[in-house]
Amino acid sequence: xxxxxxxxxxxxxxxxHFDTPGQQKEAATLGMWAFLVTEIMLFGGIFMAYMVYRxxxxxxxxxxAPHLNTPLATVNTVVLLVSSLTVxxxxxxxxxxxxxxxxxxxxxxxxxxxxxxxxxFTEYGEKFAHCAGYASPVAWxxxxxxxAEPECLVPxxxxxxxxxxxxxxxxxxxxxxxxxxxxxxxTPHQLFFFLYFCATGLHAxxxxxxxxxxxxxxxxxxxxxxxPAYFTPVEIGGLYWHxxxxxxxxxxxxxxxx
Amino acid sequence: MSTTALINHYATNRATTAxxxxxxxxxxxxxKRIAILYxxxxxxxxxxxxxxxxxxxxxxVTPQGDLMSADMYNRMFTLHGVIMVFFFLxxxxxxxxxxxxxxxxxxxxxxxxxxxxxxxxxxxxxxxLFALCAAVFGGVDTGWTFYxxxxxxxxxSNVVLTIAGAFVMGFSSILTGLNFxxxxxxxxxxxxxxxxxxxxxWAHYATSLIQILATPVVAIALLLVLxxxxxxxxxxxxxxxxxxxxxxxxxxxxxxxxxxxxILPAMGVIxxxxxxxxxxxxxxxxxxxxxSIAIAILGFLVWGHHMYxxxxxxxxGLVFGFITMLxxxxxxxxxxxxxxxxxxxxISYRTPMLYALGFIGLFIIGGLTGIFLSVVAVDIHVTDTxxxxxxxxxxxVGGTMMAYLGGIHYWWPKMTGxxxxxxxxxxxxxxxxxxxxxxxxxxxxxxxxxMPRRYHVYPQEFQIYHVMSTAGSTILGIGFVIPLVYxxxxxxxxxxxxxxxxxxxxxxxxxxSPPPTFNFETQPIVTEEAYAxxxxxxxx
Amino acid sequence: xxxxxDTGHQGGHDREGNYGxxxxxxxxxxxxxxxxxxxxxxxxxxxxxxxxxxxxxVAVGIAVSxxxxxxxxxxxxxxxxKVSSKLTQIFAVSAFxxxxxxxxxxxxxxxxxxxxxxxxxxxxxxxxxxxxx
Numbered sequence: 001x002x003x004x005x006x007x008x009x010x011x012x013x014x015x016x017h018f019d020t021p022g023q024q025k026e027a028a029t030l031g032m033w034a035f036l037v038t039e040i041m042l043f044g045g046i047f048m049a050y051m052v053y054r055x056x057x058x059x060x061x062x063x064x065a066p067h068l069n070t071p072l073a074t075v076n077t078v079v080l081l082v083s084s085l086t087v088x089x090x091x092x093x094x095x096x097x098x099x100x101x102x103x104x105x106x107x108x109x110x111x112x113x114x115x116x117x118x119x120x121f122t123e124y125g126e127k128f129a130h131c132a133g134y135a136s137p138v139a140w141x142x143x144x145x146x147x148a149e150p151e152c153l154v155p156x157x158x159x160x161x162x163x164x165x166x167x168x169x170x171x172x173x174x175x176x177x178x179x180x181x182x183x184x185x186x187t188p189h190q191l192f193f194f195l196y197f198c199a200t201g202l203h204a205x206x207x208x209x210x211x212x213x214x215x216x217x218x219x220x221x222x223x224x225x226x227x228p229a230y231f232t233p234v235e236i237g238g239l240y241w242h243x244x245x246x247x248x249x250x251x252x253x254x255x256x257x258x
Numbered sequence: 259m260s261t262t263a264l265i266n267h268y269a270t271n272r273a274t275t276a277x278x279x280x281x282x283x284x285x286x287x288x289x290k291r292i293a294i295l296y297x298x299x300x301x302x303x304x305x306x307x308x309x310x311x312x313x314x315x316x317x318x319v320t321p322q323g324d325l326m327s328a329d330m331y332n333r334m335f336t337l338h339g340v341i342m343v344f345f346f347l348x349x350x351x352x353x354x355x356x357x358x359x360x361x362x363x364x365x366x367x368x369x370x371x372x373x374x375x376x377x378x379x380x381x382x383x384x385x386x387l388f389a390l391c392a393a394v395f396g397g398v399d400t401g402w403t404f405y406x407x408x409x410x411x412x413x414x415s416n417v418v419l420t421i422a423g424a425f426v427m428g429f430s431s432i433l434t435g436l437n438f439x440x441x442x443x444x445x446x447x448x449x450x451x452x453x454x455x456x457x458x459x460w461a462h463y464a465t466s467l468i469q470i471l472a473t474p475v476v477a478i479a480l481l482l483v484l485x486x487x488x489x490x491x492x493x494x495x496x497x498x499x500x501x502x503x504x505x506x507x508x509x510x511x512x513x514x515x516x517x518x519x520x521i522l523p524a525m526g527v528i529x530x531x532x533x534x535x536x537x538x539x540x541x542x543x544x545x546x547x548x549x550s551i552a553i554a555i556l557g558f559l560v561w562g563h564h565m566y567x568x569x570x571x572x573x574x575g576l577v578f579g580f581i582t583m584l585x586x587x588x589x590x591x592x593x594x595x596x597x598x599x600x601x602x603x604x605i606s607y608r609t610p611m612l613y614a615l616g617f618i619g620l621f622i623i624g625g626l627t628g629i630f631l632s633v634v635a636v637d638i639h640v641t642d643t644x645x646x647x648x649x650x651x652x653x654x655v656g657g658t659m660m661a662y663l664g665g666i667h668y669w670w671p672k673m674t675g676x677x678x679x680x681x682x683x684x685x686x687x688x689x690x691x692x693x694x695x696x697x698x699x700x701x702x703x704x705x706x707x708x709m710p711r712r713y714h715v716y717p718q719e720f721q722i723y724h725v726m727s728t729a730g731s732t733i734l735g736i737g738f739v740i741p742l743v744y745x746x747x748x749x750x751x752x753x754x755x756x757x758x759x760x761x762x763x764x765x766x767x768x769x770x771s772p773p774p775t776f777n778f779e780t781q782p783i784v785t786e787e788a789y790a791x792x793x794x795x796x797x798x
Numbered sequence: 799x800x801x802x803x804d805t806g807h808q809g810g811h812d813r814e815g816n817y818g819x820x821x822x823x824x825x826x827x828x829x830x831x832x833x834x835x836x837x838x839x840x841x842x843x844x845x846x847x848x849x850x851x852x853x854x855x856v857a858v859g860i861a862v863s864x865x866x867x868x869x870x871x872x873x874x875x876x877x878x879x880k881v882s883s884k885l886t887q888i889f890a891v892s893a894f895x896x897x898x899x900x901x902x903x904x905x906x907x908x909x910x911x912x913x914x915x916x917x918x919x920x921x922x923x924x925x926x927x928x929x930x931x
Contacts, residue, residue, distance in 0.1 A: 016776070017368040017445075026883065027370045027444040033886050034436045037893040038474045044897045045478030045508050048904055049493045052504055055905070056913045058854050077836055085829040088876040092822055155491040188499035194491055198482070235878075242877045249868045253861035257843035443885060471896045501913055507904045558899055562907065571910035574903075 013230040025232050032236040036243045039206075043247055046199050050254060053195070057188040063165055064192040065258030067153055069123050073256040076119050077248065083112035084245045087238045094231035099221060102234070106218035109241065113211040120204055124197075127153050155194040157184045196255050203251060206244050213237045287372035288775055293358035294673070295379050297666075300350055301742075303386060307341035310334050312735060315697075315728040323715045331714035332399035333415065339402030344424050345386050347658055348516060351523035352469075353382070353434055355665045356462045358673060360438060362766035362773060363456050365447025365782040370440040378433040385427030392419035401712070403509060406494040406502040410486040417487055421480045428477045431519075435469025438462055447765070449784035453547070456764055456788045457533075457540060460547040461526025464554035468515045468522075472558070476512030479505060503568050510561035518557040520654060521621075522550055524661030525592055528614050531664050532596045534762045535611035536603025539789035542595040549588035556585045566637050575634050582632035589625050593618060608760075609683030613664030616691045620656025624649060627702070642712070644723075645705025648698045656694055663690065663741065670745060671759045675771045676752030682744040690737035696730025763790050820875060828875045832868055839864040 011021060018024040054061050090105035125137030131152035134140035152160040163181040180187065217237045220226065226234060283291060314335050317325040326334070357375065361368055369375050392398055398415040400408055404424075409417050442463050446455075483505065486492025494505045533540050540546055562570055562578030596618060605611070627649040631637045640646060663686075671677050704723035709716060716724070758767040769778050842860050846852045852860075874880050879890050 017366065017370075017372065023444060027440050029882070030443060030886060030889065031371060031436060031440045033889040034439055034470055037889060037896075038432050038436070038470050040893040040897060041471060041900075042474035042478050044900055045475050045482070047897075048508065048900055049482070049504060051901060051905060052501065052908055052913065053493070053499070054858075055908065057499065062854075074836075074840055078833070081829065081832050081836065084832075084872060084876055085825060088825045088828075089822065091878075092820075092825065156489060159491075186497045190491060190498040191493060191500060194493060198485070198493075239877055242872050246869050246872055249872070250862075250865050253839055253843070253865055257839065257861055471892070475900065499914060504904075507907070511900055511904075558896070559903070562903070569911065571907050573910045574907040577906075 011230075021230065025230075025235075028232045028236055029239070032239045036239060039243055039247075043199070043202070046195065046202065047250070047254075050195050050199070053188065053191045054254075057191070060188045061192055061258050064161070064189050065255065067162075067165070068196065068256050069126065070256045072119050072123055073252055076116050077252050079112050079116045079119070080245045080248050083109050083116070084242055086112065087241045091231070091235055091238045094221070094226050094234040095228060097228040099224065099226075102221050102226070103218055106214055106221060106234075110211055110214050110218065113207055113214065117204060117207055117211075120200065120207075127193075131158055152183065153193050155190045155197065159184055159190050159193070161185065161187065161189045199251055199255070203244065203247050206247070210241050210244050213240060285376070287368070287376050289357050289361050289369050289372065289375060290673070290773065290777075292375050292379050293354050296349065296353040296357060296382070297673075299379075299383060299386065300346060300354060303341050303345040304350075304738075306390075307338050307346055308735065308738065310338035310341065312731065314338060315731045317714050318716075318724045319728050321716050321718050321721050321724075326714070328714060329399060330397075332401075332712070333397030335712060336398050336401050336420075337393050340389055340398070340420060340424070342654075343402050343516075344427050345382075345389065347520040347654055348431060349382060349427070349434070350520070350658065350662050351527060351665065352438070352462060352465055352519075353378070355458075355527065355662075355669060356438060356465075356523060357434070359669065359766055360441055360459060360462060361445065362672075362769070362777055363459055363764055364442065364445060364450055365765050365778060365784065366441065366445035367776040367778070369437045370445055371437050374433050375437055378430045378437070381426055381430035381433070385423045385425070385430060388419050388423030388426060390423075392416035392423065395419070403513070404480070404483060405509075406483060406486070406505040407496065410483055410492060410494060411490075418484060421484050421487075425477055425480045425484070428473045428480075431469050432473045432477075435466035435473070438466040439470065442466075447782045447784055450765075453544065454784055454787045455547075456526075457529035457543070457546050457550075458523075458526035461522045461529070461550045464550040465519050465522045465526075467551075467554050468519050468557065472512040472515040475508055476516075479508035479512075482508075503565070503570065506565050506568055506570075507561070510564045511558075514561035514564060515554070515557040517650070517653065518553055520658045522553060524617070524658045525550065527661040527665040527668075528596065528617050529592075530764070531610045531614035531668055532599050533789045533791075534668070534760050535608055535614070536600050536605045537791045538599050538603040539787070539791065540595060541598035541601075542591070543788070545591050546595050549591040552588040553585060556581065556588070560585060560632075563632055563637070566634050567641050572634075579632045579634050579637075583629060586625065586629050589621075593622060593625075607684075609678070609680060609687050610664045610668035612684060612687035612691075613660050613667065616687065616694075617657060617660040617664065620652055620660060620691075620694065624652030624656055627652065640705055642710055643705035644701040644709045644711055647711050648701035648705055651698045651701070655698070660690070660694075663687075666745070667741070668760070669766070670748070671755030672766055672771050672773070674749055674752070675755055676748045677755045677759060678741075678748040678752060679744045682740060686737055686740040686744075689733060689740065693730050693733030693735070693737045697727050697734050698730070700724075700726040700730075763792075764788070820878065820881060824875060828871050831871055835864050835868050835871075 014021050014024060018027070086105045086109045090102055090109065093101040093105055122137065125140075129135070129137045129140040130147055131154050132140050133147055133150070135145040135147050139145040149162055149164075150160055151162045152158045160181060160183050163178055166181055214237060217233050220233060283295065286292060286295075313325075314331070317323070317331060317334075323331070357369070360366075393416075395416050398413070398417055398420040400413050400415070400417060400420075404417065404421060409421075442455075442459055482493055486494060491498075493500045494502050496502060529540050529546060560578055560582045562574050563582045566575050566579075627645070631640070631646065631649060667678060667683055700723040704720045705711075707720070709720045709723070755771050757769065757771055759771075760767070765782055765784070766773075768782060839861055842864070843857075846857050846860075873890055877890075879887055
């Protein structure tokens with residue numbers, strides 16, 4: 001970079017093309033918000049598909065949703081809400097110039113994010129283990145307990161919705177249900193689970209990005225990169241984290257509390 | 259701050275070794291250099307897309323399919339569509355002219371996020387590489403719209419690669435839009451209030467709004483198509499109760515506003531050209547400014563007019579048709595105000611002005627046929643015929659392309675410091691205008707008579723129109739090659755332009771040509787409205 | 799974009815990013831409210847699943863309203879929209895406005911024509927969903 005034509009060059013955090021730190025911060029925050037708008041529209045496409053099909057197949061939605069693990073998802077909701085609090089507090093700590101507290105809160109946030117992903121991973125593992133014919137991911141890994149009734153809720157060629165759940169849906173005789181329930185069955189149940197995997201999968205990808213961002217920010221914080229006058233990365237990283245939380249706030253009731 | 263450091267701009271590059279020179283371009287965060295990277299890459303894509311179009315037109319000279327198979331023909335027009343839409347029309351004006359001029363016009367030293375700007379270019383190139391790979395490995399035959407279930411289940415071509423290309427390019431577009439919005443909000447020079455901004459900036463602001471609000475939706479739609487194609491399971495699969503038309507809704511939620519991504523910046527360029535070459539402030543400045551915003555917003559409410567025959571509800575069709583007609587209002591406001599600006603102006607018919615006048619004529623035809631097509635009954639009659647093809651080429655080529663060329667000529671002295679050859683410029687503008695009309699006007703007629711699009715074998719009776727069209731496209735092609743030659747020659751032989759060759763009042767002319775790295779030697783302070791022409795300077 | 803809360807920067811620029819402050823106490827109160835809403839939504843779901851059968855539209859309405867309330871709290875306090883510029887506030891709202899455009903128009907189309915096709919207003923005999931099996 002050539003010398004800046006402005007006399008603000010003494011502030012190392014101020015980029016050459018901005019006039020004041022305030023202008024730079026405002027631009028960064030607004031930029032993040034504009035980015036969050038695009039994120040909301042991105043997830044909006046999936047919510048749109050969800051809305052159309054839930055409206056079209058309410059009975060199937062009601063039958064399919066109980067096959068997701070609501071208690072685990074509830075725990076995950078708590079985990080994410082707590083992480084949102086720690087992020088909000090970490091921005092506050094950065095503003096106050098409390099480095100120790102800032103780093104600590106960011107580390108707790110990262111830990112909570114990892115916990116969320118761990119729980120999510122367990123949920124996914126359960127579904128995939130069922131497809132492989134095992135009762136749980138642990139049984140799958142160790143060659144343990146087999147699944148009593150065949151079931152595969154991962155959409156695709158092996159998709160199999162349990163027979164008695166099909167029969168319980170109403171309007172279907174046991175014979176029809178048994179006839180319909182064969183691997184790869186082409187029913188809208190697949191839509192529910194496909195949307196479930198797409199939405200939570202995309203959310204999990206954002207979570208991984210969020211954890212990475214938070215790790216970088218925590219590292220920067222530990223290297224004294226922030227001060228009460230400059231903590232923009234903490235603030236905009238926090239915005240991104242809160243958005244991930246908001247997406248989950250909608251995914252939770254729409255998939256687990258049908 | 260010495261002036262010598264400022265002279266270190268991109269034209270007089272001081273890098274001593276070839277690798278340092280390459281690095282100074284490929285790792286630059288200077289918006290002007292990035293604009294030039296875009297200029298080169300976008301023109302390469304334009305030439306490729308044009309080549310595909312030429313092959314399509316060549317095949318259509320005779321009613322038989324004698325140059326290629328039906329399958330090859332499908333791949334060829336898809337290649338033309340994908341490259342022209344995603345890699346020329348959508349990024350064209352914003353990424354080249356917008357990138358170069360927005361900071362200059364608002365008196366800023368760069369865009370708000372220079373590194374993000376460079377990332378946009380790399381994403382654009384990455385997306386382009388995917389699309390080119392798809393073409394090299396056999397092409398894709400879905401048309402640029404990737405309609406399901408053909409794209410997900412039946413097509414035997416490189417759908418995945420092409421969609422990946424469009425998807426990646428989408429992020430380039432989003433980041434460019436984001437950058438522009440924040441820049442226009444936060445980086446304006448002191449005194450530069452919203453109503454002192456050039457209309458070019460207003461148009462780009464409206465464009466950027468569309469880019470960030472609409473592009474993510476097509477991104478997710480394309481992602482879902484990818485997933486469905488790769489794993490054979492997805493939300494658009496009718497076999498499991500999914501609705502392929504849902505894809506069309508999500509696709510056109512972006513792709514209709516996307517045509518305003520193409521035309522709004524063009525309108526911004528035209529406002530600048532008309533003002534400079536008639537030496538008058540744009541008549542009804544506020545109306546032209548707000549009509550950009552109105553087009554951007556209304557553009558989000560009309561996508562269903564692409565779906566009249568898709569099994570969309572007839573009631574939706576009627577509502578979409580009605581709102582589509584409303585778009586004509588802000589568009590007409592612009593055209594009327596441009597024409598009113600010409601009235602009693604001191605008009606000089608320089609090359610950019612010729613392109614601008616051509617734009618107005620062609621855009622009127624494109625726009626009015628758009629109103630025909632908004633009427634459900636008429637549209638159903640001409641759906642998927644050459645009438646539609648002619649309509650959108652009048653808007654896209656007659657509109658965006660003319661403005662792009664006009665803009666390139668107008669700001670060429672600013673970008674390169676050299677003047678192009680005015681005589682050749684005049685010739686090229688006329689050749690393009692004649693070639694364009696000869697190519698596309700016959701398509702209105704044959705389309706109305708029932709010639710369907712996307713067929714390479716057709717009844718004898720349409721041959722005369724196809725021959726005219728192909729002849730026109732040859733002239734048009736020549737019209738595109740002429741500027742390429744004399745603009746490149748001007749880099750070496752062109753007369754030095756000076757800071758302000760057009761005697762125009764915009765901030766971009768208040769600095770050297772080409773501008774120094776940080777654009778201005780002293781922070782400009784704006785005290786008057788845009789287009790404040792000095793009457794005594796009307797000697798051009 | 800002049801703003802009234804200029805913090806008095808020396809350069810005389812009017813584009814500072816500071817508009818106010820949210821206290822730690824507020825964060826905790828908001829967090830408490832979020833947890834309460836979460837309990838409420840799970841409780842509402844449990845109740846309507848096991849005790850009172852509500853029409854689906856009501857049940858979804860309750861769940862989505864609670865989600866919207868939680869979102870509003872997060873955006874307004876945790877994401878500092880309360881103490882941000884007008885512009886940030888407009889950005890935050892615009893995303894949801896545009897989502898509504900998408901949702902309302904697309905759902906309008908589906909309700910007018912029906913999906914699957916057998917459910918549409920133009921079909922004469924209503925076919926149960928199970929027929930899709």
